[in-house]
Amino acid sequence: MRIESDREKLSSNMEDYLEAIALIEMDKGVARVKDISRLMKVKTPSVTSALNVLANKGLVEHERYGYAELTENGKRIAHDVLKRHKMLTKFLSSILKIDPQVAAGDACKMEHVLSPQTCERLTMFVEFVGAGSEIDRPLWLKGFDHYLKTGKRVECKNKQALKKVKGEK
Amino acid sequence: MRIESDREKLSSNMEDYLEAIALIEMDKGVARVKDISRLMKVKTPSVTSALNVLANKGLVEHERYGYAELTENGKRIAHDVLKRHKMLTKFLSSILKIDPQVAAGDACKMEHVLSPQTCERLTMFVEFVGAGSEIDRPLWLKGFDHYLKTGKRVECKNKQALKKVKGEK
DNA sequence: TTTATTTGTTAGACAAGTTTAACAAATACA
DNA sequence: TGTATTTGTTAAACTTGTCTAACAAATAAA
Numbered sequence: 001m002r003i004e005s006d007r008e009k010l011s012s013n014m015e016d017y018l019e020a021i022a023l024i025e026m027d028k029g030v031a032r033v034k035d036i037s038r039l040m041k042v043k044t045p046s047v048t049s050a051l052n053v054l055a056n057k058g059l060v061e062h063e064r065y066g067y068a069e070l071t072e073n074g075k076r077i078a079h080d081v082l083k084r085h086k087m088l089t090k091f092l093s094s095i096l097k098i099d100p101q102v103a104a105g106d107a108c109k110m111e112h113v114l115s116p117q118t119c120e121r122l123t124m125f126v127e128f129v130g131a132g133s134e135i136d137r138p139l140w141l142k143g144f145d146h147y148l149k150t151g152k153r154v155e156c157k158n159k160q161a162l163k164k165v166k167g168e169k
Numbered sequence: 170m171r172i173e174s175d176r177e178k179l180s181s182n183m184e185d186y187l188e189a190i191a192l193i194e195m196d197k198g199v200a201r202v203k204d205i206s207r208l209m210k211v212k213t214p215s216v217t218s219a220l221n222v223l224a225n226k227g228l229v230e231h232e233r234y235g236y237a238e239l240t241e242n243g244k245r246i247a248h249d250v251l252k253r254h255k256m257l258t259k260f261l262s263s264i265l266k267i268d269p270q271v272a273a274g275d276a277c278k279m280e281h282v283l284s285p286q287t288c289e290r291l292t293m294f295v296e297f298v299g300a301g302s303e304i305d306r307p308l309w310l311k312g313f314d315h316y317l318k319t320g321k322r323v324e325c326k327n328k329q330a331l332k333k334v335k336g337e338k
Numbered sequence: 339t340t341t342a343t344t345t346g347t348t349a350g351a352c353a354a355g356t357t358t359a360a361c362a363a364a365t366a367c368a
Numbered sequence: 369t370g371t372a373t374t375t376g377t378t379a380a381a382c383t384t385g386t387c388t389a390a391c392a393a394a395t396a397a398a
Binding site: 201202203213214217218233234235331 | 343345346347348349
């Protein structure tokens with residue numbers, strides 16, 4: 001028999017609900033069933049049912065016909081997920097140059113399945129690379145861009161090519 | 170009403186079964202329920218049931234009490250999954266230096282969720298980086314290793330530090 | 339070739355998450 | 369204040385994949 005605040009691993013789905021609620025709270029202050037259902041692309045009964053599950057785990061508060069609110073615990077988890085989401089999005093879009101939509105989708109999947117170790121390393125990697133702007137983009141990464149376009153590695157002995165890679169787009 | 174060889178997207182689970190069967194076929198020529206169940210860490214009835222699903226989709230052939238064999242279609246999918254798996258493992262273990270066990274686990278999850286675009290880019294990235302051996306490891310990547318260890322970027326102006334990063338471990 | 343062991347299948351239950359249909363509460367507005 | 373509209377909930381069914389228990393086929397071995 002188990003008591004209250006279970007520390008069991010949340011399912012991807014429930015993590016997604018927490019994340020959605022957090023986003024809506026950030027946007028509008030409070031989250032309603034309708035908003036969640038719209039954001040998650042599920043019907044409202046699914047939301048009601050998810051809220052019951054999450055409330056049982058002490059991750060949201062929800063009174064019938066009222067707003068849903070994350071508890072402290074819920075917030076903590078949601079923010080962890082969001083942090084992973086952001087990091088992954090950045091990795092995909094600014095390092096690998098994946099299209100924003102696709103990157104968002106992939107980040108949404110990956111955020112629930114990566115081990116803490118991988119998340120941590122990837123975070124360090126993103127941090128290490130920087131690459132927020134084109135200017136910050138390290139030279140080797142521009143080399144990768146070139147490799148993507150042409151399938152060929154930049155010959156660094158050739159000053160001409162090197163300049164080209166360094167310089168533009 | 171739908172006919173035979175549906176081109177619907179396979180679930181992660183079913184992809185995993187195909188992958189397992191492919192691995193066993195490669196190892197022993199033919200795959201038996203027992204082998205699959207062992208590799209997948211599920212009980213045999215789950216395998217029987219999965220084989221029925223896959224047979225319906227035309228991805229395996231399986232006669233009662235006999236061997237399971239991938240069809241051409243099944244093989245194609247299984248090999249795609251395996252290719253992604255290998256690529257991801259390489260990315261995680263040889264670029265990010267994730268522990269083998271953890272890398273394997275993460276690759277196993279990621280292989281089912283990444284978009285084709287991300288798979289392709291990541292493949293290119295792994296290819297670009299090389300990094301099969303410590304010797305091939307590009308200098309910037311050694312810089313990342315150093316960043317992981319110390320949290321500090323290598324100052325390339327400092328010849329001493331540079332040499333250290335280039336040289337050892 | 340009969341018996342024992344291993345392997346595979348069926349049937350039935352369960353868990354998580356989803357849906358539709360019907361209904362109830364809250365809100366808006368006349 | 370009374371009626372409509374919007375929003376939320378309940379109940380019941382379905383899906384996917386799992387399991388246990390009981391049974392059936394195949395293989396090994398006596």
